[in-house]
Amino acid sequence: MFKKFLASLLALFAAVSFAAVDINKATVADLDSIKGIGPATSAKMVDERKAAPFKNWADLIQRVPGIGDKRAAKLSAQGMTVNGEAFKPAAKPEADKKAKSKKEPSAAN
Known part of the structure; x- marks a missing residue:
């Protein structure tokens, strides 16, 4: 019985320590606790x-200066969410893929 209680207590502790921080509900202290967010950024948010x-990550990126796709991905990895959603980077356009493939040197040399 004690082992079950201890296991439940540890599971609860782990869940709380890895809980996501939703930007629409978080306090300034909650936002500051995320690695990569300082007092200035949390104040802007x-x-x-x-x-x-x-509304979503795109809205956050548009409205908060200094937050782009790369930083959004890092913040999401640290546990930040927007309306409960983790950041999902947009797919790169097909034109970017073709441009990169043309820049690669050929192996026929």
Whole structure:
């Protein structure tokens, strides 16, 4: 019985320690606890959120200066979500893939 209780307690602790921080519900302290967010960025996020909650990651990236795709991916990996959703990078356009393949040197030399 004690082992089950201890296992349940450890599982609860693990779940709480890895809990996601939703930007639309988080306090400034919650945002500051995420690696990669400092006081200035958390203040910008909260100020923008006061105007209107963030709809999705694209909305966050558009409205908060200094947040781009790379930083959004890092923040998401640290546990930040927007409306419960982790960041999913947009697929690269087909034109970018073709341009990269033309730049690669040929193996026929």
